[in-house]
Amino acid sequence: MxxxxxxxxxxxxxxxxxxxxxxxxxxxxxxxxxxxxxxxxxxxxxxxxxxxxxxxxxxxxxxxxxxxxxxxxxxxxxxxNEMAQTDQTKQKEEAVESGLKQAIESGFRYGFTTEELEAMFLKLLRQGGN
Incomplete structure (x- = not known):
């Protein structure tokens, strides 16, 4: 680092x-x-x-x-540089959405169903991502 x-x-x-x-x-x-x-x-x-x-x-x-x-x-x-708040919010959303899309694609490649992925996501969300 x-x-x-x-x-x-x-x-x-x-x-x-x-x-x-x-x-x-x-x-x-x-x-x-x-x-x-x-x-x-x-x-x-x-x-x-x-x-x-x-x-x-x-x-x-x-x-x-x-x-x-x-x-x-x-x-x-x-x-x-100065960024407009709307640009900053949009950039944050795009970054998180990109990560979620990659996780979803990976889950489907491993054969998980939509329901199983939803359950995993909610479990992790409740744990605060830890």
Whole structure:
């Protein structure tokens, strides 16, 4: 895990490292853990902290900037961009829906019925996801 941001790289994952970094920073922003105006570590510092290349972290930052999550101010650094509350809510809903869809697809692949999946979901929901 990075000492600068709570980001963990999974070297065993098939997901490219730049995608892992991008997804985790995006989640931190959408969840409000990185509020608008928060200064992000420099590309070089983050790369060192994550033990990955500068090119990899640069690509993550560039993708996030293109999507409007962060902005770079020449000579000052990179900062979390302001997001409209409706955009933030929409992003949260899309992220959770995506995870639920993947879980449902996995459940069906394993042969569970709709009723069995509903029971599992409700059980986990009552447990608070633990």
């Amino acid at each position: 990075s000492s600068l941001l709570p980001i963990t790289i999974d070297d065993m994952s098939r997901t490219p490292i730049y995608d892992q970094i991008e997804a985790q920073i995006k989640t931190l922003i959408i969840s409000g853990n990185l509020p608008p105006g928060t200064a992000l570590p420099s590309i070089r510092k983050l790369a060192t902290s994550l033990s990955c290349s500068v090119i990899t972290t640069r690509r993550s930052y560039q993708n996030l900037e293109q999507k409007g999550y962060i902005k770079t101010v020449q000579g000052k650094g990179t900062f979390v």
